[in-house]
Amino acid sequence: MLALLGENGAGKTTLMNMLFGHYMPDAGNVEVVDQQGQLVPLALGHPQAALAAGIGMVHQHFTLAENLNALDNIVLGSESLRLFKRNRSGARRKIEGIMEHTGLNVQLDVPVGRLSVGERQRVEILKALYRDVRILVLDEPTAVLTPQEADTLFEKIGAMTREGLSVIFISHKLREVLAFSQRIAVLRHGVKVGEIATKDADERAIARMMVGADTPKIPREDMAAGDDVLQLKDVSIVGRAKRDSITHLDLSVRRHEIVGVAGVSGNGQSALAALISGLVAPTSGTVAIDDAPVSMFAPQNMVQQGIGRIPEDRHHNGIVGDMSVAENMVIERLGDPQIQSRGLLKQDAITANAQRLASEYDVRGPGVHARARLLSGGNIQKMILARVFEQDPKLILANQPTRGLDMGAAAEVARRLLEARARGAGVVLISDDLDEILSLADRIFVIHDGQLVAAESRDREEIGLMMAGQVA
Amino acid sequence: MMDILQILFSESFWAASLRIATPLIFGVLGALLCEKSGVLNLGIEGIFVAGAMAGWMAVWLGLGLWGGVIVAACAGAFFGLVHAILTVPLGLSQHVSGLGITMFATSVSYFTYRTALPNVSSPPRIEPFQALDIPLLSDLPFFGTVLFQQTALTWLALLMVIVVWYVLYRTPLGMAIQAVGDNPDSVDAQGLSVYGLRIGAVMAGSALMALGGAFLTMSAFDAFFFGMVNGRGWICIALVIFASWRPGKALLGALLFGAFDALQVRLQTEVGALVPGQVFLMAPYILSIIALMIAARRADYPRALLTPWFKGQR
Numbered sequence: 001m002l003a004l005l006g007e008n009g010a011g012k013t014t015l016m017n018m019l020f021g022h023y024m025p026d027a028g029n030v031e032v033v034d035q036q037g038q039l040v041p042l043a044l045g046h047p048q049a050a051l052a053a054g055i056g057m058v059h060q061h062f063t064l065a066e067n068l069n070a071l072d073n074i075v076l077g078s079e080s081l082r083l084f085k086r087n088r089s090g091a092r093r094k095i096e097g098i099m100e101h102t103g104l105n106v107q108l109d110v111p112v113g114r115l116s117v118g119e120r121q122r123v124e125i126l127k128a129l130y131r132d133v134r135i136l137v138l139d140e141p142t143a144v145l146t147p148q149e150a151d152t153l154f155e156k157i158g159a160m161t162r163e164g165l166s167v168i169f170i171s172h173k174l175r176e177v178l179a180f181s182q183r184i185a186v187l188r189h190g191v192k193v194g195e196i197a198t199k200d201a202d203e204r205a206i207a208r209m210m211v212g213a214d215t216p217k218i219p220r221e222d223m224a225a226g227d228d229v230l231q232l233k234d235v236s237i238v239g240r241a242k243r244d245s246i247t248h249l250d251l252s253v254r255r256h257e258i259v260g261v262a263g264v265s266g267n268g269q270s271a272l273a274a275l276i277s278g279l280v281a282p283t284s285g286t287v288a289i290d291d292a293p294v295s296m297f298a299p300q301n302m303v304q305q306g307i308g309r310i311p312e313d314r315h316h317n318g319i320v321g322d323m324s325v326a327e328n329m330v331i332e333r334l335g336d337p338q339i340q341s342r343g344l345l346k347q348d349a350i351t352a353n354a355q356r357l358a359s360e361y362d363v364r365g366p367g368v369h370a371r372a373r374l375l376s377g378g379n380i381q382k383m384i385l386a387r388v389f390e391q392d393p394k395l396i397l398a399n400q401p402t403r404g405l406d407m408g409a410a411a412e413v414a415r416r417l418l419e420a421r422a423r424g425a426g427v428v429l430i431s432d433d434l435d436e437i438l439s440l441a442d443r444i445f446v447i448h449d450g451q452l453v454a455a456e457s458r459d460r461e462e463i464g465l466m467m468a469g470q471v472a
Numbered sequence: 473m474m475d476i477l478q479i480l481f482s483e484s485f486w487a488a489s490l491r492i493a494t495p496l497i498f499g500v501l502g503a504l505l506c507e508k509s510g511v512l513n514l515g516i517e518g519i520f521v522a523g524a525m526a527g528w529m530a531v532w533l534g535l536g537l538w539g540g541v542i543v544a545a546c547a548g549a550f551f552g553l554v555h556a557i558l559t560v561p562l563g564l565s566q567h568v569s570g571l572g573i574t575m576f577a578t579s580v581s582y583f584t585y586r587t588a589l590p591n592v593s594s595p596p597r598i599e600p601f602q603a604l605d606i607p608l609l610s611d612l613p614f615f616g617t618v619l620f621q622q623t624a625l626t627w628l629a630l631l632m633v634i635v636v637w638y639v640l641y642r643t644p645l646g647m648a649i650q651a652v653g654d655n656p657d658s659v660d661a662q663g664l665s666v667y668g669l670r671i672g673a674v675m676a677g678s679a680l681m682a683l684g685g686a687f688l689t690m691s692a693f694d695a696f697f698f699g700m701v702n703g704r705g706w707i708c709i710a711l712v713i714f715a716s717w718r719p720g721k722a723l724l725g726a727l728l729f730g731a732f733d734a735l736q737v738r739l740q741t742e743v744g745a746l747v748p749g750q751v752f753l754m755a756p757y758i759l760s761i762i763a764l765m766i767a768a769r770r771a772d773y774p775r776a777l778l779t780p781w782f783k784g785q786r
Contacts, residue, residue, distance in 0.1 A: 020661075022660070022783075022784060023784050024784065046663070047660060047661060047662070047663045048663030050663075051662075052663075059657070059661060061657070063657040063658045063660070063661040063662075064655060064658050065650060065651035065654040065655050065658040065659075066654055066655065066775065067653075067654045067774070067775075068647060068650060068651055068654070072647045072651075073651070073658065075644075075647075076644075076648060076651055076658065076659070076664070077648070077659070077662025077663050078662070079644040080644065081643075081644050081645040081648060081664075082645075083643065083644050083645075084643060085642065085643065086642065086643065086644055086647070
């Protein structure tokens with residue numbers, strides 16, 4: 001089992017997509033061992049050729065047709081399209097054999113759209129195994145799993161490697177890389193910068209290879225929490241689906257503290273975030289800011305109450321991509337007399353504001369008048385941080401603030417959140433990265449199935465079980 | 473009230489419903505096939521015209537009735553190919569391309585007709601499909617009249633419902649078409665061609681639409697008129713949503729619309745003195761809007777509908 005490591009944008013997925021034929025390399029070739037044990041060149045640019053050569057890939061974003069059941073998804077593409085009939089019984093027997101042998105079980109007759117994320121992951125792996133692959137590529141296979149699910153998955157895959165399967169897996173989680181791989185290759189900016197046997201590796205050494213330098217440890221000082229800034233009492237939201245709902249939720253956030261909300265995504269985090277952002281009103285229960293109950297749930301009202309929001313999907317909800325960086329930086333306070341007078345925008349003030357914030361928060365890109373969508377993910381996030389922190393909010397909602405960011409940008413986000421805490425803000429940190437929550441939060445809650453439970457200890461094993469809903 | 477009941481129990485009403493529904497069955501099946509693969513085909517209205525014109529002209533030129541059917545299907549497939557090339561590998565807006573195909577196919581058909589027949593005042597007639605008279609069965613009371621006095625094209629339409637259903641739900645090809653309409657990446661990752669599947673589905677669907685047009689000139693009437701399609705294509709687009717992208721429900725929707733239309737004509741003669749005729753002309757459309765409002769809320773859209781997919785962009 002080879003682990004492929006690197007920061008975001010280091011080229012891991014690109015490399016694997018070339019191996020599987022999604023991308024065409026500009027130069028170079030790939031050689032694969034064929035059935036006879038000979039190294040033969042692989043026809044590039046064709047997933048069909050990769051599959052025929054025994055290479056299977058489990059993509060980071062599932063490639064499943066949700067309207068078909070698992071059986072059809074697995075068999076898709078392996079039968080000739082000219083056949084008048086599907087051979088279902090033979091396929092089912094083969095898949096059931098694989099499931100029994102590997103312990104990767106799924107319901108075969110249910111539309112994939114109704115399966116859980118963990119099951120969909122297993123369907124993806126079965127898809128590859130059904131094609132008798134000898135090399136299995138896994139692109140961030142555990143991003144959507146609880147720690148326990150991830151460990152089980154790796155144990156099963158580990159058993160398959162002992163029977164001759166070769167596995168390449170991409171991961172950000174150093175812990176699982178160290179626990180399960182035999183060899184580690186590290187990419188940085190599209191170049192392989194190192195390769196090391198896992199038994200000789202430790203976390204610091206790998207991190208140094210990935211970033212090219214030691215990561216600075218973020219200093220986090222202990223601090224006495226102040227008064228309540230946000231109180232949620234017995235709040236329920238009945239959403240369209242289970243994932244948009246929360247039930248009987250109690251939470252208070254105090255000044256000078258970071259409250260971490262851990263959980264596998266899709267367990268009600270989005271409803272909680274929408275509530276604090278003012279996007280939805282609670283179906284029942286009360287919300288109070290500084291002990292004053294909130295009666296009007298509108299985003300504008302929440303901003304005026306001093307809530308800063310770092311949204312989960314920064315590209316869609318955090319910015320208006322076709323407006324300039326400068327405009328995006330003032331978009332939450334268009335009524336501010338510094339920004340407008342008598343309904344007309346003060347362009348000079350907006351530009352000056354943006355230039356000051358861009359240098360202060362190190363927002364890099366083609367300039368403050370460029371369209372915001374042209375910025376990289378990390379710089380978009382810094383732009384949002386600048387917009388939020390500039391208003392000196394008393395409560396900050398940070399929803400998955402470091403998802404998809406590289407280590408440098410993630411460290412910057414963490415530093416800014418701690419800075420806001422020191423200044424007296426309360427922070428609600430929603431994240432599916434447990435390590436992030438463990439390193440930043442003063443108090444930890446776990447959200448599962450719309451219910452919020454306080455974690456008694458900071459033990460990752462126990463929190464992981466709570467994330468899976470196994471402890472009440 | 474008695475009048476309506478009398479109409480509903482008359483053989484001629486049900487026979488007319490099925491006849492009016494026939495072009496819609498073809499059209500809605502064609503639109504369904506395109507949309508199942510993820511491509512909206514608003515060229516349908518023009519493809520109806522092209523099918524009506526091409527089928528009629530082939531017969532008029534002496535190719536025979538079934539020759540006309542084949543020519544009409546090929547004409548439809550051709551316009552489907554144009555639409556598919558613009559929207560699938562080139563990824564252009566499916567709305568704009570579809571409306572363009574409608575205008576293009578309509579104009580080309582009228583142009584061809586006028587060029588071939590520059591100086592005729594009354595459209596030349598052909599010998600259309602006759603009712604398929606099956607001995608004994610046709611003599612059955614009620615069902616004999618309703619079912620066994622339809623033309624061969626109506627039977628073909630009913631057969632196509634079964635064929636489309638079987639292909640979509642029982643063959644590997646159908647699985648692939650459904651998958652490409654839901655998530656093209658799923659098809660690509662399994663080594664199948666997204667472009668090939670979508671282009672093929674749009675061409676086949678467009679050929680079916682053209683047969684709906686051909687029914688008008690070769691079975692319902694015996695000549696080609698300007699404006700004879702008269703919005704039937706657009707009705708099919710709405711019926712697909714009503715049918716929730718299922719062939720069986722598509723048949724039901726087409727029959728329902730056919731029944732509304734047949735009822736409307738009969739009511740006009742019954743109570744035409746009291747209510748203006750235009751009210752009855754509106755009725756099928758208003759009823760379909762109401763039916764859509766009820767059905768479309770639960771509609772299960774193909775998730776990748778309207779979304780172009782490009783190789784190498786993930």
